[in-house]
Amino acid sequence: MPSLTLDFRHGLFIGIFAPENQVVNRRYSDRMRKELRELWRFRELLFTLVERELRIRYKNSSLGFAWSLLNPLITALVMTTVFGLFMQQGGIKSYGLYVLAGYLPYLFFQFAIMDSAQSIYNALPIVKKVYFPREILPLAAVLSNFIHFLLALGALVVICVGVWAAYGDLPLKRTIVFVPILMIIQLALVTGLSLMVSALNTFYEDVKYIVSVLLYLLFFLSPVLYFSEQVRDAPTANSGLLFNIYHLNPMAALCTGYKKLLLDNAAVPDRKGGTLVPLEMNWSQVGVAALFSLAVLWIGYVMFNRMKWRFVERP
């Protein structure tokens, strides 16, 4: 049989279609299992890197952890002022808490991906000299940002308790116990995307600029500053369809999920000065996001493994 070999290796999708040139007679799943075992063998390195990132983040400034919370807190403050005073979100009680409940997960998403994008490129001098599983670099960026996210969520709970002490009603819901499910889904999504972006950015240094623009746009397409009830209430003929399409974005489903599981339903004003019917937690949206995230994780991991040996031979 004549065979046609396409060599895309130096085209746009460098490495994705690169032929595996070692040990071809091994099954694909076996190879993946071997890569995962190798990763486990180097777990100490992963922990060391995560520890290092966190130390740099918290110890290099005298304010430490508080300093790193300043960005989300100030953002929430500004948003509360702007949207509360000038726009229709005004009447919502503790609007700032709802912003934070969506913004903290979004920040984790954004920072983890942007940090990973640079992780391999910045470590190239080391990558060119010593062996270790390369996926450790983006994984360390993801994990350190995840730990930071956990701490920030803890701070949000503390703020809620503060609200309780001051006003007498606790804005938190018991469904907070389901939040780890969302975290696991988001971790899968973020890891998959980080693997893709870090690998691509190593070959094409402009990938990180493209990604930062996409992340900026996705922020507005996720319900951080507004509510899923308002998406449902969009003044179009097919608002139901739009609502479903909107929540195909896994970050939209997750942000809504965090808000619903952490905080009581907000009394969201509609266009005519009334109040929108609150939507309950929608697990099927989260389920779709979970499937999507797992697919992204799998594709990201496969892609990364295909490309990782070529990082050092970057043309």
Next chain:
Amino acid sequence: MKPAIEIRDLHKHFDLSHSGVASIKTALLWFRKRRIERLEVLRGVTFTLNQGETVALVGRNGAGKSTLLSLIARVYKPSSGTIEVNGRVAPLLELGAGFHPDLTGLENIQFNGVILGLTRKELAKRVDRIVAFAELENHIDTPVRTYSSGMMARLGFAIAAHVDADIMIVDEVLAVGDFAFEEKCYAKIEEFRANGGSILFVSHNFESIYRVADRCIWMRNGVVAMEGDPHQVVSAYREAGE
């Protein structure tokens, strides 16, 4: 007993691009015009490093010595052929290889030690010995970028010498320290050999080859040109005018 390193018919080629900076923009702009040049660095290398043996590599720049060491260190993947390594490898490639310039000496010891396969517990026990060996007690808390080349070489050697590797691969670093440190390195190498460790090293210093090597391999244009007794190989290499 299995050999420490067994290499069979090893090939390695690199694809060099002349289109400049790597970005999606250039990839699109140069899609038709791009020139890819294939550089064959290794063209069928076969040799064995036995356990407890010290082998020196000689050859001109570009003969493929460093690529070979990098392949053994698993930085590159072979184009074809096999490398079988039995034991823990401590690679010592070039000056300050694998150091992060902004981290302090101590942090680099931790980072490098873990990369070389030590756990953090094992490492904690060795840090003092490593620092003492490198004679860097006064500088260990300053960033590595402030180090002189001699200091970096000392730190690199000290770490590699204390990870309890079975195989050391060394890329011409021993000539950087001062005389006293060089002697210390030789003493450590002797100790390492006495304990059954294997060494593969690149050197342009014939004295050091005569001093430690059991065998010498001369590489030329990506193949093994000659291997055997260090004195014979080195004199053949010198006669070839290289």
